[in-house]
Amino acid sequence: MPGISHLVFGLMLVIPFMLFAREKFNYKVATIFVLSNWVGPDSYWAWRFIGGDNFDLHALLPFLIWAIPLSLFYSYLSRFSFTKTERFFMIVDDGRREVSLKNAYILCVAGAAFHNFIDTLFHGGFPIDLFPEGSPYNIDLAWIGKWGExxxxxxxxxxxxxxxxxxxxxxxxxxxxxxxxxxxxxxxxxxxxxxxxxxxxxxxxxxxxxRELSATTYTLFFIFLPLLTFAYVMNDVNKNPTKPSTQFISSESVLKLIAVVSLILAGGFLFLGLSPLFAPSIVNSLLGGYLGPSELLIIGLVVSVIAGIGVIGAVGLFFKNKICRNIIIFVSVLLWFFVFPFAIALVLSRSDIKNLFEKESSE
Known part of the structure; x- marks a missing residue:
């Protein structure tokens, strides 16, 4: 779980830019940068069951691989705005991705560097996790601090x-x-x-x-270059605006695909929610092995209820039911810890997809 201090630090970094360059300040670039500071490498922990402990993408250099799918998501996220309504928030389709895949990747890596910066200073032992934990090639700040001693x-x-x-x-x-x-x-x-x-x-x-060499090396890679790349992306987005997004697949096909993915995802979580009844050890291992039987049952019950509602919502997508669309958006928002399921809410908020539900309700 990413610490709130990562979010605070990310906001502290972008607010000065906003102060002196408000007219050129692109909040979507800043959003990706701050989220990468906050969630960043920690987003991999929600998916660590894929590779296990031997395939750790949280460390800085392996994160360069994990940043590829993250940049795909964040680039797509830049197509949308979030508008406050009387009840909650509404996702608005702006029609184009303002942040390209390349720039999203740069922001992911820059945010991860600052994430690692905080981890180094405030995790015990001042570790600089360039490689997965336990690697003999990892270094720490104390070792760098001895350069020139x-x-x-x-x-x-x-x-x-x-x-x-x-x-x-x-x-x-x-x-x-x-x-x-x-x-x-x-x-x-x-x-x-x-x-x-x-x-x-x-x-x-x-x-x-x-210790000039130590201070220069550390600040170069963990402060100057990440900030410079953030400023570069901000400048590039302003100077080279992207074109409106091109639709390669029909809206009907996209909706069916999202319905299938939502059904599989909801079904998977329903299985996990019920699994404490017949396979508690599997679920406990996925959650880190820290929970007792009663805690697993309570969490399983909550997950089962939400996932069951998600299954109903996913089925309703096939029939273009507006209520079911809202249900799936709500459930995918709850899965923000996994990052990628939130893309379902974004797709369902596309103008062409929303029109399908409007047409169905008007007929």
């Missing part, structure tokens, strides 16, 4: 002069380069990073008060 040569305190000279020169150059183009500023930043790498790794100097 023993680099000062004996009797070389005079090298502190290099630090003062660098500070003066760099301060003057900052004033100049901040008034230049973004390209020039990035080159300037690259030169500074190169200077740190050269002096600390090649020459073995440590002439500054911080």
């Amino acid at each position: 023993y680099m000062i040569p004996q009797g070389a305190d005079i090298l502190i002069i290099v630090g003062f000279i660098s500070m003066i020169v760099t301060s003057l150059l900052i004033v100049h380069f901040l008034s230049r183009s973004l390209k020039d500023l990035l080159i300037f930043l690259g030169v500074i990073v190169g200077f740190i790498i050269f002096t600390q790794i090649v020459l073995g100097w440590s002439t500054f008060t911080e």
Whole structure:
């Protein structure tokens, strides 16, 4: 279950952008970025039964694979808006995906980097999970923090002069380069990073008060690059608006497909809800093995009731029943933890699909 602090951190990151660039601020880009910060890699835990413990896509590098289906979902999500009504919220079809698959993937990875940033700082041991948990190739923040710790040569305190000279020169150059183009500023930043790498790794100097190489490396990959890619996507979406979505499959066929998928999904959850009665160990293993028999029965009862309603709603989709459409949308919203089932609610909110139900009710 993703911690609420990931959501708070994601909002903290986008609000400053919203403050100074409100007219260019695309809330759909920001939504994908914040959701990737929050749910991000943790969304895999709902599906870990597919690969088991030996196929962990939560870690940062394996997440690059998991980000592919997530980007498909988030790109499709950008086709819709959410409007508050008197009773609740309504999903509105805007007719085009504002965020392309490529940009959605970039946002997923950027959000995952920030998700990992919080995990590193506030999970015990400061782990940086580049690989699945338990991998001998994983590192931690303490190990990175030691880079440059023993680099000062004996009797070389005079090298502190290099630090003062660098500070003066760099301060003057900052004033100049901040008034230049973004390209020039990035080159300037690259030169500074190169200077740190050269002096600390090649020459073995440590002439500054911080462990410069450690701080630069960590902030480069877990703060600067994710923020830069977020800004890049925001800029790209504004400069290169997408075209209206093209329909390749008839609305009738799409509705039948969604009805079948909904029926299978609801039937599967109905089976899981009833399984504590005949196979409690299977369900308990899927839930992490922490629940007792009574807790399993209560959860199973709730899931069975909701899934049973979902089965009725799925059957009603074949007959274009508006009430059943609302039922399936409601049930798919409840499955947000699994992310992808929410796409059912999105498809049923498409203008052409809604028209099928309107025509049926008017006849």
